[in-house]
Amino acid sequence: MRKIEQLEMAGITKLFHGVPANKDINLSIRSGEILGLLGENGAGKTTLMNILYGLYQPDAGQVLINGKPVRISSPQESKMHGIGMVHQHFMLIESHSAMENICLGYDAAPLVFPKAKLKRQIIEFSRKFNFDVDLDKPIWQLSAGEQQRVEIIKALFNGADLLILDEPTSVLTPQEIKELFVILNKMKDEGHLIILISHKLDEIMELCDRVTVLQKGAIVGDAETKDVDKKILARMMIGRDVIFNIEREEIPSSDRVLSVDKVVVTSDKGIPVVSNISFDLYRNEIFGIAGVSGNGQKELVEAITGLRKIESGSIVLDDQEISNLSPRAIYDKGISHVPEERIKFGIAPGLFLYENAILKQHHLKKFASRLSLAYNTVKDHTRGLIESFQVHAPGISIPTKNLSGGNIQKLILGREIDDNPPVLVASHPTYGLDVGATEYLRKQLLKRRKEGGAVLLVSEDLEEIFELCDRVAVIFKGEFMGVLKADDPKLCDIGLMMAGSLRI
Template sequence: MKKIQRLEMVDICKSFHGVHANKDINLTVNSGEILGLLGENGAGKTTLMNILYGLYQPDGGQIRINGKPIKISNPVESISHGIGMVHQHFMLVQNHSIIENIALGYKDTPFFFPKIKIRERVKEFSRQFDFRMDLNQKVWQLSAGEQQRVEIIKALLNGADLLILDEPTSVLTPQEIRELIDILRRMKADGHSIIFISHKLDEIMDICDRVTVLQKGQIVGNADTKDMDKQGLARMMVGRDVSFKVDREKLEKGSQVLSVEDIHVTGDKGLPAVKGVSFNLYKNEIFGIAGVAGNGQRELAEAITGIRKIDTGSIRVNGQNITNMSPRKIYDYGVSHVPEERIRFGIAPGLFLYDNAILKQHHLKKFSKRYFLKYNQVKNHAKTIISDFKVSTHSINNQIRNLSGGNIQKLILGREISEQPDLLVASHPTYGLDVGATEFLRQHLLQLRRQGSTVLLFSEDLEEIFELCDRVAVIFAGELMGILEADDQRLCDIGLMMAGSKRVGDNTHLPENNQV
């Protein structure tokens, strides 16, 4: 018997500096049910969940468990009521082992020898939900999916009957997503209730029983997923029809823009991350690099944009050798970059929105004159990005830390692609974006292509790769497993290529070390 048979949020209101983040929200989750929570970036999903988890206090409304009103002042109280949350960004101590991390958050951990006592319990849970993990591994050695499982065990061990998952799949590989979905199904069968926040409509359709859609802080729809289709959900969310197909007209290949020749790059842990990669990019094309995360994509992107040094090899942009130049020089030669960890690299959180709108561009003539910045132009530029990319904020005189994650993303994307770069290096540009923004971004990438720019797109989302790219390369263990035209039949085997067991093109031998 679960503690939470039925959880209700009734008339929840919350506003920040006069703007409603949540207004009259009513939602219900029952035991053994998975509720999907959908909404555009900044629609108020995270705020609502933070209220449930005790991080925020609502301005009005009530939370009830099994019909009885309760008060949640902080996460400790929330946990004691049986509510658990897995955040989008994991809250684990990187240098500690799995078991140590679990012991750290567990309420019955004894003061002496904490690990011994809880090890048995953790093992039992792992068996029940089929988690296969070595409990002595350090967290930094784990993949995102494994770290997420540690977070889930932590929550379950603390007696969570209701689990909140905030965009749990955005950091996972397709394989890991399937495993997560299995785990969630098992929890559901066990009588747990789950609130699942996601932008990926397919996943919502796949695992949720019901879905609640938020828009600008208010509920705009409730539905059973069995009565709904993807189009209908998207319409409910954005308030208009969304096209999932994009038109990519045939364009003639232009002149060569980027030439990467046999580059070798070392990763953070001192091991070779990129091993002898070569390719050329041309005007009017979108070139996709597909692969499972951690196969050298980040290092390759950083090498091209100058953040990371190259050991050997050369990179040319428009014929100019840019190998190991500073990021600013490379930017000045026409290379823009949307980094993978945008929030970490792309903003200065305490500065105003308009300050952040020119990061990396502040030295350009249009924003600065001699030693001074032209703040009038800077502010106008910020306003343009906000309206073009629909960043929701009450003013440009707002510290960027006050914006929601999705809105920060939009600002960074807007900043990097509004400059009409010759080459845009975009790493997972649609991560964490809602369907409306994703559609807009894809259109914008195609427009860049039409206007003669080149886009180098790193993505794990194969659907995205096939929709946008003219040519596709697959990366595995720091090597390219082949470069193919998007309509090449051999791309059916892309799964094998991503796993490193097939290579196509001139070079048919497999890499020496092809165990994943």
């Protein structure tokens, strides 16, 4: 028996330190419906869903299930009511295996935990999705895409009536997104209720029946998707038009800046995960690495940025060998890095905004004054960064973790790009950004390219790869299946290359 036929949020208001994150929100969803929740970074989407999931208590308003008010004071209570959630930032336990994480919160466990049986069921379940995850690996060894798959399997396996998905597809491949959508549509047909938060308007248009748009904590629009299009939605969200296809001007290629030669890197388990990869990166170039996450791109990026040792081969920056130098030394030589798991590796969540704004630069002369930081300079710098990268924050002396997901991303991107690094290594740089911020960031990357910078772009978003890159490498099981110019017609077979069935 389905517990939820209809769910309503009525007059929900949530304040943080007196500032409203949600203002008098009224929202309703019924069985067999998929509702999209849209809004700029910081609009209040995650806060609203965290209320439904029992992580926050509203200051006013109530939740009604089948017309009756209910109390949801913890995630356990929320689960009891039949609500499940895939979180924007992964909430997995690092040292536990993927399997253990999926089983956490599994209610039907009898006295002795049926590990083997559950494992079989989970394997079967993930096969149904075509989600490939090594269930025995601890979470800390998994790439962001793999962790996202684990989060989704976990939420679905625990079988909720109402499923909340907070940006579930940010690091999935197009193929995986397709599979997920098949499942979600099936759930909808079975009478489930689904709320999807996404910045990808195509996804909202494809999957949702209805969409609700938030702006600065309040609802500014509500529409059936059949009555609107992407442009209208973007305008509702950010109050202006957005360019969906940015022009990339032709620039002749220039000097080589980075040379990666026959690099071999092993995983945390000592198994080779990057085998003999070679490529050159030139000034005025954006070089893309496309592939399903978990095929070695994480380890390759870590090797280039000094976070992981290489077993053999060489990495040369401007004629200097840099392989196996410390991350700090590599950064100082001119390689900036936007890591894929930005919240985990890109910031110290408890530190203030102005501290995170100079996280890797605090030792530089411009921010130091004798024995301490030059606080006024640092704060001025932070204010500049926030303004140019449009980070919405109530102030710079607040813990960074209090910003919305997308705004944390913008702060890190600003920090890494603002200094005009000769080489920028960026993994999924626009993941989590709203359409306006994505447009801005892509323009920034093209600006770096024009000014002589080189960008190594790791992404699973093919649209992004094609829009920005001059050349594209496709990685599969630690090897390049081919390196092609972005306008090469052979790239129409990129899907086959990503799956490892075609080498060019």
